[in-house]
Amino acid sequence: MNKTENIWVNGRLVAWDQAQVHVATHALHYGSSVFEGIRAYETGNGSAIFCLDQHVDRLFTSAKVYRMEIPYTKEEIRQAIIDTVRANKHRACYIRPLVFRGLGALGVNPQACQVEVAIITIEWGRYLGPEAIEQGVDVGISSWQRMAPNTFPAAAKIGGQYINSQLIAMEAAEHGYAEGIALDSNGFVSEGSGENIFVVRNGSILTPPLASSILQGVTRNCVITLAEDLDHQVREELIPREALYMADEVFFTGTAAEITPIRSVDHISIGNGHRGPVTGRLQTEFFGITGGQIPDRHGWLTPVS
DSSP: OOOOSEEEETTEEEEGGGOOOOTTOHHHHHOOEEEOOEEEEEETTEEEEETHHHHHHHHHHHHHHTTOOOSSOHHHHHHHHHHHHHHTTOSSEEEEEEEEEOSSOOSSOOTTSOEEEEEEEEOOOOTTOTTHHHHOEEEEEOSSOOOOTTTSOTTSOBGGGHHHHHHHHHHHHHTTOSEEEEEOTTSBEEEESSOEEEEEETTEEEEOOGGGTOOOOHHHHHHHHHHHHTTOOEEEOOOBHHHHHHOSEEEEEETTTEEEEEEEETTEEOTTSSOOHHHHHHHHHHHHHHTTSSOOTTOOEEEOO
């Protein structure tokens, strides 16, 4: 990770090395945080942040589920994100707003701890590698399942829950895969360690429902919209593991992963073993809009300058 000049911490910009927390911070011990991942893209008219309002809304929704009162308004957080990108002079970057429980108590109940907010921006390329967008990635089904209903709130983006994602990612790396796919507690396809998943079969596009313990991804929602723009039917339904092997195409979506084709699952080639036509058309639309070559017809871009 390369340093940037500024990090926004509790209402002000501070130098990278000064953005520190105490070792008794509650979030260090219990994962008591909520966060977002956002991208800013370089366009012909300067930097623009993708789906800023949707991400800020989800940050506040996650905090509400977790019973955490963010000490700033949505508009203040929105403006702080823009200010941080501008202050660091990014043309394109990854943005990490983080809300966490700080000092106050070391017991499990976090409500006595102060709530702190930080916004980090870094330059970050393709999450699964520079060739992944075109060539696709090899993935495997993880032995680690996603959480069962009423154990963790899967639709909220809460830091502590990502221990599950870390186990999935580490296991995948140990097995030589670029990423892992988790099943839900009923054995149906859920998501990757940090990505939603789509399956293309006979011209239809399928994706797991929220009931399969998935995060309601912002990029997922955008891809559904783009698919409908291209006259593809998108259905949310339970997806059995073997449907991945039978698919014509499979791809990940996410802020970090963007739209990444999957070329094999458990060493079984998907389709022709490379990016399929549906995935390719969706990528053309997505990267055309985020790069400024295609008009932003859905209002997803927020200019930084």
